[in-house]
Amino acid sequence: MNLPTQLQIGGKLLNANLKQAWRDKTDWITACMFAITALLLYSFAFNLTTGLVSSLLPGVIWTVFLFSGIFATGQSFQQDRQNGILDALKISPIHSMTIYIAKTLANILMLLLIEFGLLLGATILFSEPLFTLELLIIVTIGTIGYTALSTLLSAINLDRNNGGLLLPVLALPLLVPLLIASVEATSASLQQEASTTPWILLLSLFTIWSTAIATLMFPLAD
Amino acid sequence: MFLNNIYALRWKVLPPVAGVAMIGMAALALVTAPTELIEGDVQRLLYVHLPSALASYFAFTVTAVCCILFLLKRDFKWDSAAQGAAVVGLIFTLLTLITGSLWGKPIWGVYWQWDPRITTTLILFLIFSAYLIARKSSSLDSDKSARFCSIYAIIGFLDIPLIHMSVRWWRTLHPQPIIAKLNPALPDEMLLVTLFSVLAVISVAAWFITLGVETELLSQRLLKLKAIAKTNISEKS
Amino acid sequence: MSEIGFLFAGFAVFWAGMFTYLVILQVKIRNLQSQIDELENIIENHDEV
Numbered sequence: 001m002n003l004p005t006q007l008q009i010g011g012k013l014l015n016a017n018l019k020q021a022w023r024d025k026t027d028w029i030t031a032c033m034f035a036i037t038a039l040l041l042y043s044f045a046f047n048l049t050t051g052l053v054s055s056l057l058p059g060v061i062w063t064v065f066l067f068s069g070i071f072a073t074g075q076s077f078q079q080d081r082q083n084g085i086l087d088a089l090k091i092s093p094i095h096s097m098t099i100y101i102a103k104t105l106a107n108i109l110m111l112l113l114i115e116f117g118l119l120l121g122a123t124i125l126f127s128e129p130l131f132t133l134e135l136l137i138i139v140t141i142g143t144i145g146y147t148a149l150s151t152l153l154s155a156i157n158l159d160r161n162n163g164g165l166l167l168p169v170l171a172l173p174l175l176v177p178l179l180i181a182s183v184e185a186t187s188a189s190l191q192q193e194a195s196t197t198p199w200i201l202l203l204s205l206f207t208i209w210s211t212a213i214a215t216l217m218f219p220l221a222d
Numbered sequence: 223m224f225l226n227n228i229y230a231l232r233w234k235v236l237p238p239v240a241g242v243a244m245i246g247m248a249a250l251a252l253v254t255a256p257t258e259l260i261e262g263d264v265q266r267l268l269y270v271h272l273p274s275a276l277a278s279y280f281a282f283t284v285t286a287v288c289c290i291l292f293l294l295k296r297d298f299k300w301d302s303a304a305q306g307a308a309v310v311g312l313i314f315t316l317l318t319l320i321t322g323s324l325w326g327k328p329i330w331g332v333y334w335q336w337d338p339r340i341t342t343t344l345i346l347f348l349i350f351s352a353y354l355i356a357r358k359s360s361s362l363d364s365d366k367s368a369r370f371c372s373i374y375a376i377i378g379f380l381d382i383p384l385i386h387m388s389v390r391w392w393r394t395l396h397p398q399p400i401i402a403k404l405n406p407a408l409p410d411e412m413l414l415v416t417l418f419s420v421l422a423v424i425s426v427a428a429w430f431i432t433l434g435v436e437t438e439l440l441s442q443r444l445l446k447l448k449a450i451a452k453t454n455i456s457e458k459s
Numbered sequence: 460m461s462e463i464g465f466l467f468a469g470f471a472v473f474w475a476g477m478f479t480y481l482v483i484l485q486v487k488i489r490n491l492q493s494q495i496d497e498l499e500n501i502i503e504n505h506d507e508v
Contacts, residue, residue: 149377156356156370166356170374173348174381177388184392202391206384213380217373220293244477252470264462267469274473317476324469328462426477433484440491447498454505 006098013094013102021110024079031072032114038064039122053126058186061122061130062142062179065115066172069146072114073107074167076154096219104151104214111143134189138200142182145207146175152214155221177206236429243422247273255415267325269415273423274318275343281311281427282350286379289372301368302442304375305357306434308350310427315347338390345385349378362445 021028042048042060080086089099116136123130150171185199251269258265284307292300322340323333334340353375360367408416460468 153374156374166352166359170352170356173345173352174378176345177381177384180388180392198391202388206388209384213377217377221370221373248470248474262462264466266466270469270473313476313480317473320472321469324465324472328465430480430484433481433488437484437487437491440488440495444491444495444498447495447502451498451501451505454502458505 006095009094010098010102013099014105017102017106018109020079021106027075028072028110028114031068031111032117034071035064035068035114035118036121038067039118039125043125048126054128054190055187057122057126057128057130058183058190061119061186062182064118065111065139065143066146066175066179067168068114069111069143070150070168070171072111073147073150074154076103076107076151096221097215100151100215100218104148104211107151108144108147111147112140115139115143128190130190132189134196135186138182138185138189138196138203141200141203141207142178145178145203145210146171148207148211148214149174152218152221155218174210178203178210181206232429232432236425236432240422240425240429243418243425247419247422250415250418254411256409256411258412261329264325264328267321268412269419270423271318271321271325272416273420274314274321275339276420277423277427278311278314278318278343278346280424281307281314281431282346282379284431285311285350285353286376289375292368292372293376296365298363298368298442299439301372302438303431303435304372305354306436306438307431308354308375309434310430312347312350312354313430314423314427315343315350318343319347336389336393338386338393341389342382342386345389346382349381350375353378362442 039060042064046052046056046060048056048060077086080089090096116131116139119130119135119139122128129135150167153167153170156170181199181203185196185203188196188199247269251266255266255269257263285304288300288304288307292298292304319340322343326335327333353371356374357367357371
């Protein structure tokens with residue numbers, strides 16, 4: 001199959017994945033509720049009602065995003081496998097990379113929806129300017145970065161009894177550079193410093209690296 | 223063929239070489255090496271700390287290479303080799319962290335500093351622990367598990383430079399109290415002892431890797447024989 | 460603990476770690492080999508029958 005055909009099919013797969021995510025909203029709603037609950041817990045744990053909010057918020061936000069995102073993407077291929085869709089896709093002429101990219105893009109879009117909603121809520125809760133263009137760009141790049149790796153690792157997660165617990169253990173150590181860069185970029189953006197650029201560059205570098213390596217490795221997992 | 227012949231000599235060569243080298247290393251490190259002026263005798267922990275770190279990098283490099291070879295050739299002996307090497311890597315990483323803490327306490331006054339190298343070593347430990355947990359939680363002969371875990375180990379290995387870089391940038395942004403540098407430029411005598419120690423510990427690591435690989439290969443063989451025995455018993459009944 | 464104490468603790472941990480792992484590996488290899496020999500005997504006897 002040539003590239004334009006693969007792209008066309010990829011678009012259709014993305015559409016199908018998004019429709020499936022919308023139909024089986026439970027996992028995504030659960031991830032959203034987990035994110036909100038975690039944010040509240042952090043508020044109590046670190047007493048985020050006082051003046052120390054802006055120094056702690058970036059870390060709080062990104063740990064919430066990572067945990068809820070990884071739990072949500074952990075179910076990526078579960079439905080497809082149960083319904084036999086994954087096996088059918090594997091024996092079709094559709095390239096594995098197309099399957100992976102479609103799934104990852106669907107995950108990214110769903111997670112961005114949750115994260116932007118959470119940022120809006122956190123803006124109201126903590127009276128901090130969290131819904132700015134710069135911050136939304138940082139969140140988008142970071143989300144692409146961690147979703148790329150966690151979607152690949154969710155395929156590894158199949159057929160395991162302790163699957164739910166294993167994925168964060170696998171994914172989180174790999175995501176340390178992304179966490180550091182995201183938190184520092186967010187912190188610099190909140191404090192309106194000029195130093196967001198190096199961190200956004202590191203974040204972009206990690207995102208490009210993780211996306212490229214996950215896309216290249218996924219076919220080997222077949 | 224030549225490589226196979228070299229590999230066949232491993233039981234005859236590695237144990238005596240490693241054993242003698244380690245005894246020599248202990249003598250050199252504790253007796254012959256000069257005492258460092260600033261840090262005193264505790265600086266001699268360099269001769270176990272640095273070689274342990276290098277041995278762990280060596281073991282994890284072997285793991286990554288074996289994972290690549292497994293993905294290319296789909297031969298389970300490479301998967302076994304990767305697991306054997308990973309265990310050795312984890313042990314040396316743990317020794318690096320412990321000896322580093324014991325060295326750090328009298329010098330820094332604390333057992334842990336968020337130094338980029340030490341932090342990266344800890345994350346390296348977590349990554350390859352996760353690799354082994356994932357691999358061991360499935361059947362040894364599971365092709366899917368072996369493939370996926372090999373992919374994870376390769377990604378983890380390639381991620382290390384990025385982790386080191388990001389932790390180093392993070393630390394420079396958050397200034398630390400001025401601490402004594404652990405190993406300023408070494409005088410020649412210390413450098414020689416350090417190099418000898420590195421070679422000694424790496425030869426031990428190589429020996430342990432061959433033993434670890436042997437263990438994994440025997441486990442694979444045992445699994446196959448159990449399957450055959452089970453088939454024979456069910457045929458009989 | 461004095462400086463020398465930390466030095467010897469470090470070397471002790473290192474050497475103890477080396478020896479412990481070596482002993483564990485040797486015991487494991489011996490156990491695996493004996494299980495393999497036992498199973499090979501069983502399979503051989505079954506084939507003969």
